[in-house]
Amino acid sequence: MSEVRKQDQAAAVEKPTMRDALVTAAFRLFMERGFEQTTIDDIVAEAGVGRRSFFRHFPSKEDVVFPDHDGCLAEMTAFLQDADDAGDPVEQVCDAARLVLRAYAVNPAFSVQRYLLTKKVPNLRAHELSVVWRYERALAAHLRARYAARADGALRADVIAAAVVAAHNHTLRTWLRSGGEGDVTAAVGQALSFVAETWSGSQAPSAPESQDDEVVVVVARRGTPMWRVVRGVEAALDV
Amino acid sequence: MSEVRKQDQAAAVEKPTMRDALVTAAFRLFMERGFEQTTIDDIVAEAGVGRRSFFRHFPSKEDVVFPDHDGCLAEMTAFLQDADDAGDPVEQVCDAARLVLRAYAVNPAFSVQRYLLTKKVPNLRAHELSVVWRYERALAAHLRARYAARADGALRADVIAAAVVAAHNHTLRTWLRSGGEGDVTAAVGQALSFVAETWSGSQAPSAPESQDDEVVVVVARRGTPMWRVVRGVEAALDV
DNA sequence: TAATTTGGGGTACTGAGTGCCATTGCGAGG
DNA sequence: CCTCGCAATGGCACTCAGTACCCCAAATTA
Numbered sequence: 001m002s003e004v005r006k007q008d009q010a011a012a013v014e015k016p017t018m019r020d021a022l023v024t025a026a027f028r029l030f031m032e033r034g035f036e037q038t039t040i041d042d043i044v045a046e047a048g049v050g051r052r053s054f055f056r057h058f059p060s061k062e063d064v065v066f067p068d069h070d071g072c073l074a075e076m077t078a079f080l081q082d083a084d085d086a087g088d089p090v091e092q093v094c095d096a097a098r099l100v101l102r103a104y105a106v107n108p109a110f111s112v113q114r115y116l117l118t119k120k121v122p123n124l125r126a127h128e129l130s131v132v133w134r135y136e137r138a139l140a141a142h143l144r145a146r147y148a149a150r151a152d153g154a155l156r157a158d159v160i161a162a163a164v165v166a167a168h169n170h171t172l173r174t175w176l177r178s179g180g181e182g183d184v185t186a187a188v189g190q191a192l193s194f195v196a197e198t199w200s201g202s203q204a205p206s207a208p209e210s211q212d213d214e215v216v217v218v219v220a221r222r223g224t225p226m227w228r229v230v231r232g233v234e235a236a237l238d239v
Numbered sequence: 240m241s242e243v244r245k246q247d248q249a250a251a252v253e254k255p256t257m258r259d260a261l262v263t264a265a266f267r268l269f270m271e272r273g274f275e276q277t278t279i280d281d282i283v284a285e286a287g288v289g290r291r292s293f294f295r296h297f298p299s300k301e302d303v304v305f306p307d308h309d310g311c312l313a314e315m316t317a318f319l320q321d322a323d324d325a326g327d328p329v330e331q332v333c334d335a336a337r338l339v340l341r342a343y344a345v346n347p348a349f350s351v352q353r354y355l356l357t358k359k360v361p362n363l364r365a366h367e368l369s370v371v372w373r374y375e376r377a378l379a380a381h382l383r384a385r386y387a388a389r390a391d392g393a394l395r396a397d398v399i400a401a402a403v404v405a406a407h408n409h410t411l412r413t414w415l416r417s418g419g420e421g422d423v424t425a426a427v428g429q430a431l432s433f434v435a436e437t438w439s440g441s442q443a444p445s446a447p448e449s450q451d452d453e454v455v456v457v458v459a460r461r462g463t464p465m466w467r468v469v470r471g472v473e474a475a476l477d478v
Numbered sequence: 479t480a481a482t483t484t485g486g487g488g489t490a491c492t493g494a495g496t497g498c499c500a501t502t503g504c505g506a507g508g
Numbered sequence: 509c510c511t512c513g514c515a516a517t518g519g520c521a522c523t524c525a526g527t528a529c530c531c532c533a534a535a536t537t538a
Contacts, residue, residue: 018517039493050518055495122369129368130361155430158409159402166401170394191394198437257486278524289487294526 019057019067021047026064031113035065035121062127065114069131072103076135080142089146090160090200093139094192097168100135101188104172108180115176136165160199167191258296258306260286265303270352274304274360301366304353308370311342312377319381328385329399329439332378333431336407339374340427343411347419354415375404399438406430 025046029038040061044051058064076096083092104111118124140161147153171191175184264285268277279300283290297303315335322331343350357363379400386392410430414423 040495041493052496052519053517056517059495061494125372126365126369129372130365133364133368152433155406155409155433158405159434162401162405163398166397167394170397194391194394195398279526280524291488291527292486295486298526300525 018047018049018053022049022054022057023064023067027110027113030065030117035117035124060127062124065117065124066127066131068103069134072100073134073138075103076100077138080138083142085146088196088200089143090164090196093142093161093164094196096139096142097135097164097192098185098188101168101172101184104176105184112176112180115173132165132169136161139164160195163195163198164192167195257286257288257292261288261293261296262303262306266349266352269304269356274356274363299366301363304356304363305366305370307342308373311339312373314342315339315374316377319377322381324385327435327439328382329403329435332381332400332403333435335378335381336374336403336431337424337427340407340411340423343415344423351415351419354412371404371408375400378403395438399434402434402438403431406434 022043026038026043029042029046040051040054043064044054054064058067076099079099080092080096083089118128140157143157143160144154147157150156168188168191171188172184175182175187261282265277265282268281268285279290279293282303283293293303297306315338318338319331319335322328357367379396382396382399383393386396389395407427407430410427411423414421414426
């Protein structure tokens, strides 16, 4: 009942049993019959709690898939606030990104399950974008403050933040796609150094990578210029 | 019944009056009493159509705020597909971003209204992220094909695509915040050149064989809305 | 004129999310 | 021991987004 309190850095009040029970029950049902095929009533029945209690712990059905992103975001923000004003801001946001990575790497099985869900549920993908967007804004805000003296500081901050997030997510997704095998930390480190060295100092990037061949199925309306709709798809597919 | 096909680049069946009436009615009510305070019934009552017809043209309440993003995405993808394989890929995706900018600049008043809505409605902000994500994936897919020969091609593609989108959005938002004053095209051009100059010129051409190893199947019923096509495709692709 | 196709309307249903209130568990003070 | 908060939870009832199903009208075709 009381040994559940571990990650005290989450800066959130611990709801020892109920919250975890809901997450566990939700994931079991989501993996078993799919996200959209699972109702809130199914989850609360599986967890043995009342329906109203679900929304007391999670604002929406999607949020149960990202149960600790609030804590992680708070952790990242605190880290950036404590960052040395004399240090390299690009390196600092890269370290902040590594902090997020650690949250994923702590529980690979959970992260892979979540990846499989978000990959094929549009609702969850959209929700994940919102989550990632908050991280990116936090990084951009830090860079913006550090680049306040530059004329193009705000633009530079937004671009670097986006690049850091993209490099982080690219490597993370590759790792998740592999099922959580190998050393993510090292891979993300290489990817981040590729970004960091673009704006910080010397050069020497290059990370091993293999492109994946995919089968494309295009659905379009009869009588429409086919070549147009056909292109409109491969944009949407490449995850 | 046959002179209706005008803007063939939209690759969508023309719904002359009804669709536009719904968009106009929706925006009037959204600006007047807010997005969440407006129900679908309010919109269809204002437009003088049946409730069921709303969902025949828009998959969700949020989509009415981005009525032409499907056509714009198709246009951008077509542009990238027609791009010269010998040209600089970074410049090409920058031009593609300029294409999207043009869609915003065509109707500044509408774009500013939409910006004011998405700025303060979390639901709309999340939906906009999904829209932007599709553009970014289209750019990344093009870069990925062009960088197929590189070892770190996929990472580089994702990072550059994210940077281009960030630069585009940064400038666009600044312009929208100003109420649509000034020359966006020039401002975005500067921002994009900032990105292009950091990554351009270091490309390794070496033709990636082709993308013809993809299987393409086109099936649909006549009159299917564009969003339904796109969604059906994404479902079939597990994107 | 009857059958079919196409676009739109109407009704009823599912399910997410919310507000309100009753209940239960628990510590403090009488 | 009782009871007064007090916080957490459960139990409804409600709104509204989104969907399935059926109907209707106009246009087309046999």
